[in-house]
Amino acid sequence: MNALKAVRRPRPATPRPAPGGRPGFTIGTPGRGVAFRVDRRAAVAGVALAVALAALTVFAIGTGQYQISPGDVLRALAGTGERAHMFVVETLRLPRALTALLVGAALGVAGAIFQSLTRNPLGSPDIVGFTTGAATGALIQIIVVGGGMAAVAGGALAGGLLTSLAVYLLAFRDGVHGYRLILVGIAINGGLVATNIYLVARAEFADAHVAVTWMTGNLNGRSWGHVHLLVAALAILLPVTLALGGKLKLMELGDEPATALGVPVERFRLLLMLLGVALTAMATVAAGPVPFVALAAPQLARRLTRATGPVLAVSCLMGALLLVAGDLAAQRLFAPTQLPVGVMTGSLGGVYLVWVLVSGWRRR
Numbered sequence: 001m002n003a004l005k006a007v008r009r010p011r012p013a014t015p016r017p018a019p020g021g022r023p024g025f026t027i028g029t030p031g032r033g034v035a036f037r038v039d040r041r042a043a044v045a046g047v048a049l050a051v052a053l054a055a056l057t058v059f060a061i062g063t064g065q066y067q068i069s070p071g072d073v074l075r076a077l078a079g080t081g082e083r084a085h086m087f088v089v090e091t092l093r094l095p096r097a098l099t100a101l102l103v104g105a106a107l108g109v110a111g112a113i114f115q116s117l118t119r120n121p122l123g124s125p126d127i128v129g130f131t132t133g134a135a136t137g138a139l140i141q142i143i144v145v146g147g148g149m150a151a152v153a154g155g156a157l158a159g160g161l162l163t164s165l166a167v168y169l170l171a172f173r174d175g176v177h178g179y180r181l182i183l184v185g186i187a188i189n190g191g192l193v194a195t196n197i198y199l200v201a202r203a204e205f206a207d208a209h210v211a212v213t214w215m216t217g218n219l220n221g222r223s224w225g226h227v228h229l230l231v232a233a234l235a236i237l238l239p240v241t242l243a244l245g246g247k248l249k250l251m252e253l254g255d256e257p258a259t260a261l262g263v264p265v266e267r268f269r270l271l272l273m274l275l276g277v278a279l280t281a282m283a284t285v286a287a288g289p290v291p292f293v294a295l296a297a298p299q300l301a302r303r304l305t306r307a308t309g310p311v312l313a314v315s316c317l318m319g320a321l322l323l324v325a326g327d328l329a330a331q332r333l334f335a336p337t338q339l340p341v342g343v344m345t346g347s348l349g350g351v352y353l354v355w356v357l358v359s360g361w362r363r364r
Contacts (some may be wrong), residue, residue, distance in 0.1 A: 292345050
């Protein structure tokens with residue numbers, strides 16, 4: 001018997017499921033380094049979205065009145081293409097495509113933050129007023145004060161932060177509950193919309209034309225300055241937000257369970273709100289108030305991954321894919337007329353919102 005025990009081979013280790021019984025794997029450093037669980041379905045979805053986003057971006061860059069094949073686009077991006085192709089790609093089309101990608105990524109993450117904090121699919125920054133507040137700050141800078149892109153960015157950030165502070169203080173009563181924050185945000189959003197209309201109506205014709213074009217959500221004429229601004233902002237905001245994703249999942253359990261697990265709920269809620277507002281403000285500066293991307297991207301990411309909690313990385317990729325696709329449709333569906341991207345996302349987002357409401361009503 002002892003001999004049999006000596007030669008018996010141990011059973012192969014089976015991979016442990018990720019939290020919630022979902023299959024996953026661990027990424028980390030050896031020893032006592034940093035390690036975290038990765039959901040396998042979310043990882044596959046993220047890779048698929050990244051591949052689709054790269055392919056769609058290359059196709060969008062090559063599409064227009066001057067057609068460029070995907071191979072020539074790749075050669076131009078690598079710096080080995082023809083001079084005419086490199087000029088069209090690097091000077092005219094690549095800044096617009098990258099702006100759409102970065103704005104969509106910022107809105108996708110911001111929407112996931114607010115929907116998770118409010119535990120409500122309607123908790124989107126363009127519904128609770130944060131996008132409109134950022135637009136108000138930018139309009140004041142454009143119409144009243146004046147200044148360049150950096151000044152407009154500062155005005156949008158200040159407007160978004162002041163709006164979020166007002167919503168937070170008015171909704172605070174023994175903590176901030178999701179439904180109360182949404183109702184207060186909708187009310188403030190209505191007042192800010194009226195303020196924006198008043199500012200445009202009182203402006204000079206040239207300023208009003210610029211403001212109205214910008215308020216529809218527009219990517220026409222975007223330059224490398226917009227790309228550099230977004231890259232600098234997202235390089236700081238996105239890593240911090242993704243690092244707090246674990247705390248965000250715990251906070252979805254409710255204030256009392258999260259507090260019992262050691263999460264300072266109000267402090268993290270305020271910090272995450274500030275991060276979401278900053279992401280929304282930077283996206284608003286670069287492209288204007290683009291509607292419904294922040295609403296739809298996190299919900300589509302959850303449906304794709306079948307996750308019960310927020311999936312920030314997948315929401316980031318989904319938001320980028322939605323805005324690049326929306327901008328491509330806005331340019332080519334009614335060519336040679338080019339629609340503002342906000343018109344396209346607003347039209348499709350309205351249909352999506354009706355579908356979400358009807359499907360939720362049927363389930364109940």
